[in-house]
Amino acid sequence: MAAQVQQEMALDPVGDSVRDREIGVEQEHLDRVYQRLEEKIHEAEFLMNDAAQRGQVGTPGALAERDAQVFRAGIHLNRLNNEFEDFLFGRIDLLQGKDGKKGPDGAYTAVEPAEGAVRPDNTADIAETLHIGRIGVLDAEYAPLVIDWRAPAAAPFYRSTPVDPGRVVRRRVIRSKGRKVLGVEDDLMRPELKATLAGNELPVIGDGALMAALGQARSHTMRDIVASIQAEQDLVIRAPAASVTYVEGGPGTGKTAVALHRAAYLLYQDRRRYAGGILIVSPTPLLVAYTEGVLPSLGEEGQVAIRAVGSLVDGAEATQYDTPAVARAKGSYRMLKVLRQAARGALETPGTPGGNSASAPAGQLSTGQLSFGDEETEAGEEEGDGSRAPAATPTRLRVVAFGRRLELEAPELDRIRNNALSGTAPVNLLRPRARKLLLDALWSRSGAGSRHTDPELAAELRSSFDEDVSSEDAFIAFLDAWWPELTPRAVLAAMADERRLGRWARRILNPGEVRRVARSLKRDGLSVHDVAMLDELEAIVGTPTRPRKKRDLDPLDQLTGLEELMPQREETQRERAERLAQERTEYAHVIVDEAQDLTPMQWRMIGRRGRHATWTVVGDPAQSSWSHPDEAAEARDEALGSRPRRRFTLTVNYRNPAEIAALAAKVLALAMPGSESPRAVRSTGVQPRFVTAVPAGGAAGGAAGGQGSGGAREALSKTVREEAARLLDQVDGTVGVVVAMNRRGEAARWLAGLGDRVVALGSLEAKGLEYDATVVVSPAEIADESPAGLRVLYVALTRATQQLTIVSAARDEPDADGVPDLLRD
Numbered sequence: 001m002a003a004q005v006q007q008e009m010a011l012d013p014v015g016d017s018v019r020d021r022e023i024g025v026e027q028e029h030l031d032r033v034y035q036r037l038e039e040k041i042h043e044a045e046f047l048m049n050d051a052a053q054r055g056q057v058g059t060p061g062a063l064a065e066r067d068a069q070v071f072r073a074g075i076h077l078n079r080l081n082n083e084f085e086d087f088l089f090g091r092i093d094l095l096q097g098k099d100g101k102k103g104p105d106g107a108y109t110a111v112e113p114a115e116g117a118v119r120p121d122n123t124a125d126i127a128e129t130l131h132i133g134r135i136g137v138l139d140a141e142y143a144p145l146v147i148d149w150r151a152p153a154a155a156p157f158y159r160s161t162p163v164d165p166g167r168v169v170r171r172r173v174i175r176s177k178g179r180k181v182l183g184v185e186d187d188l189m190r191p192e193l194k195a196t197l198a199g200n201e202l203p204v205i206g207d208g209a210l211m212a213a214l215g216q217a218r219s220h221t222m223r224d225i226v227a228s229i230q231a232e233q234d235l236v237i238r239a240p241a242a243s244v245t246y247v248e249g250g251p252g253t254g255k256t257a258v259a260l261h262r263a264a265y266l267l268y269q270d271r272r273r274y275a276g277g278i279l280i281v282s283p284t285p286l287l288v289a290y291t292e293g294v295l296p297s298l299g300e301e302g303q304v305a306i307r308a309v310g311s312l313v314d315g316a317e318a319t320q321y322d323t324p325a326v327a328r329a330k331g332s333y334r335m336l337k338v339l340r341q342a343a344r345g346a347l348e349t350p351g352t353p354g355g356n357s358a359s360a361p362a363g364q365l366s367t368g369q370l371s372f373g374d375e376e377t378e379a380g381e382e383e384g385d386g387s388r389a390p391a392a393t394p395t396r397l398r399v400v401a402f403g404r405r406l407e408l409e410a411p412e413l414d415r416i417r418n419n420a421l422s423g424t425a426p427v428n429l430l431r432p433r434a435r436k437l438l439l440d441a442l443w444s445r446s447g448a449g450s451r452h453t454d455p456e457l458a459a460e461l462r463s464s465f466d467e468d469v470s471s472e473d474a475f476i477a478f479l480d481a482w483w484p485e486l487t488p489r490a491v492l493a494a495m496a497d498e499r500r501l502g503r504w505a506r507r508i509l510n511p512g513e514v515r516r517v518a519r520s521l522k523r524d525g526l527s528v529h530d531v532a533m534l535d536e537l538e539a540i541v542g543t544p545t546r547p548r549k550k551r552d553l554d555p556l557d558q559l560t561g562l563e564e565l566m567p568q569r570e571e572t573q574r575e576r577a578e579r580l581a582q583e584r585t586e587y588a589h590v591i592v593d594e595a596q597d598l599t600p601m602q603w604r605m606i607g608r609r610g611r612h613a614t615w616t617v618v619g620d621p622a623q624s625s626w627s628h629p630d631e632a633a634e635a636r637d638e639a640l641g642s643r644p645r646r647r648f649t650l651t652v653n654y655r656n657p658a659e660i661a662a663l664a665a666k667v668l669a670l671a672m673p674g675s676e677s678p679r680a681v682r683s684t685g686v687q688p689r690f691v692t693a694v695p696a697g698g699a700a701g702g703a704a705g706g707q708g709s710g711g712a713r714e715a716l717s718k719t720v721r722e723e724a725a726r727l728l729d730q731v732d733g734t735v736g737v738v739v740a741m742n743r744r745g746e747a748a749r750w751l752a753g754l755g756d757r758v759v760a761l762g763s764l765e766a767k768g769l770e771y772d773a774t775v776v777v778s779p780a781e782i783a784d785e786s787p788a789g790l791r792v793l794y795v796a797l798t799r800a801t802q803q804l805t806i807v808s809a810a811r812d813e814p815d816a817d818g819v820p821d822l823l824r825d
């Protein structure tokens with residue numbers, strides 16, 4: 001593996017003067033690039049002005065030409081203005097290639113060196129030097145000054161390893177800020193070679209760009225890894241998109257980073273195709289916030305919507321977490337059956353017609369965090385929502401037609417309803433059928449059918465009968481009450497009634513589950529799992545399609561990719577995602593991050609958004625917080641369909657130092673015996689620290705099984721705060737304090753006043769995030785939270801890039817060194 005070899009490779013130490021000289025060499029190149037960019041900006045501005053003038057000519061030909069020019073100029077200006085910062089980051093020095101063919105970017109295309117490129121005495125000349133950046137820049141003679149990182153010519157920058165170097169002799173990462181080169185880091189791919197460039201020996205600077213990148217302090221937002229993508233990651237990023245790209249890898253192997261870079265790569269490869277939109281599904285709003293800056297830093301954003309799984313449904317945003325038992329019931333396939341029953345049952349249920357907003361979401365939390373529903377607040381037995389006084393479902397239809405009074409009684413109405421429901425169409429779409437069956441029954445009751453033998457006259461009579469009856473107020477009112485137009489929210493609200501839910505979920509959920517689910521649906525705000533239920537209900541009841549929002553007509557809209565250019569640049573990622581979601585129900589490519597956590601109901605929801613899409617699915621079964629992996633795998637396979645899969649495994653942990661990875665591996669062995677941990681790429685020499693929270697004059701904090709007495713709580717709060725403060729002193733970046741979900745509120749209070757480098761997180765929220773240092777509070781509490789608790793603990797233990805402190809409470813049964821029972825050898 002490249003990273004390991006790089007680490008083991010001894011690089012020649014060089015003096016400062018050589019380093020300065022090499023920085024100078026790169027500075028000269030960067031100056032040339034900037035000069036060229038400025039020329040292009042002038043060109044672009046000229047084009048814009050010129051185009052504006054041509055617009056005044058007014059002939060269709062001149063207008064079309066103006067549009068095309070504005071389009072091209074817009075591309076230049078946007079890219080240049082956006083990517084001036086740090087856009088040149090790499091360089092490769094290459095041997096002579098096998099043939100002399102050049103690609104469209106002006107670089108030679110050969111991957112392997114020419115015979116004789118390396119002389120028998122292991123000397124060689126560098127035949128080509130390429131600089132790699134966020135966009136491609138050609139000089140005035142169309143020679144490449146910078147190669148776009150996604151272009152084929154840039155692939156050797158990422159793919160080349162000392163084991164399989166191809167033409168690459170030296171790979172250099174250039175660190176720059178604005179117009180200034182700050183440093184260079186080299187990796188030699190052919191260390192055995194004595195190579196010369198323009199007659200001078202090729203110097204090697206630094207100890208590898210990867211290690212430099214990994215050692216940097218973390219902030220609250222993820223950085224791109226474009227300068228140091230590793231070979232096994234590059235294979236995933238550039239995998240052909242014809243099918244399903246399926247990626248597994250342990251914590252810290254770069255799955256999220258790779259998924260984001262893949263989105264940028266796909267857009268570069270085939271912008272027209274992906275103008276249909278790329279959807280990235282993330283498990284939490286926190287992870288969305290953490291990752292949403294990466295694509296803009298790669299020059300891509302307009303076509304990509306990053307959304308949390310709890311905000312995939314228009315107008316719904318999850319603000320609650322369900323308890324594990326409720327989540328299990330709501331997320332499983334069983335819920336699908338319940339929802340189907342509920343949708344039909346809601347028809348017969350007074351007070352559920354559309355527009356009922358009993359389950360409208362509560363105000364959204366500004367932090368992007370979800371709150372945790374507490375099912376243990378079992379205050380009083382529920383009696384339905386007394387504030388609503390629903391009208392009763394009508395049991396008799398009475399109309400006057402052709403001067404006669406006609407009636408249908410309850411048994412007949414039931415028969416008609418059952419008959420109408422025997423179709424498979426969504427309930428709302430069955431309403432016209434029910435209406436027709438009612439008219440049929442009334443017609444036959446009227447006896448008018450036997451009055452004419454002439455079929456034409458009979459048909460005429462029937463049609464005027466239908467017209468008469470259906471325009472009668474009594475009939476209209478009856479139909480609205482008897483077959484109301486359902487909305488997903490109204491059905492969900494109806495399910496909050498325990499008695500009804502019990503009926504609809506008979507032999508599907510047990511009584512305990514019915515009680516908990518009904519109770520959870522009563523509180524304000526939607527949970528992540530409610531959102532998937534709403535989406536399913538939308539499919540079941542068939543919401544009438546809203547008329548498409550008409551956008552302002554703009555002649556430039558014809559040109560693919562324009563949206564990302566000019567006027568909308570002010571949009572935030574969130575606004576853009578919302579706009580994309582409103583305009584689209586389906587995407588051209590769907591990327592699922594942390595796929596191991598999705599429930600069957602969530603897979604169904606995401607599957608509906610990618611029915612014709614290609615997919616990239618990344619995940620790690622060992623980090624799954626869902627308790628029924630087989631059921632989820634079945635739902636996943638249904639969502640992905642029969643498309644062929646291309647499987648990849650990422651094997652190197654770039655996040656955790658070996659010391660932390662070794663501790664996490666103990667939990668992995670308990671959670672999933674026999675699974676392999678990814679190999680940590682570096683070591684810091686700092687062992688995880690164990691601390692016991694001891695109440696003054698008592699045993700370790702926290703009574704077993706509970707959240708602890710006052711003294712124990714105080715000890716825990718004090719210890720955690722002290723440890724967080726200690727870590728804040730030791731690292732430059734962020735500190736995350738991970739607690740069991742039901743301690744989130746108090747943990748935030750423990751840390752009050754320590755500043756914004758430290759955050760408190762519930763165990764489920766830690767997913768995908770990382771910090772310079774973490775404090776994991778009471779591993780046993782986290783492990784006992786749910787059937788998947790050990791895997792959730794594994795996630796918590798693998799968030800730190802530098803230091804980890806474990807704080808034990810009584811439930812952890814720590815030994816004299818503070819090591820909890822769970823983490824002992």
Ligand SMILES: Nc1ncnc2c1ncn2[C@@H]1O[C@H](COP(=O)(O)OP(=O)(O)OP(=O)(O)O)[C@@H](O)[C@H]1O
Pocket residue numbers: 210213214223224225228229230233249250251252253254255256257258620623654655767768769770798
């Ligand atoms: N090639 C690389 N160069 C520099 N940093 C990298 C590279 N690959 C991964 N990283 C860094 O390693 C860390 C972990 O990456 P990422 O979050 O994508 O991993 P993950 O596999 O999604 O982890 P998890 O499963 O725990 O969520 C990030 O800080 C990322 O920037």
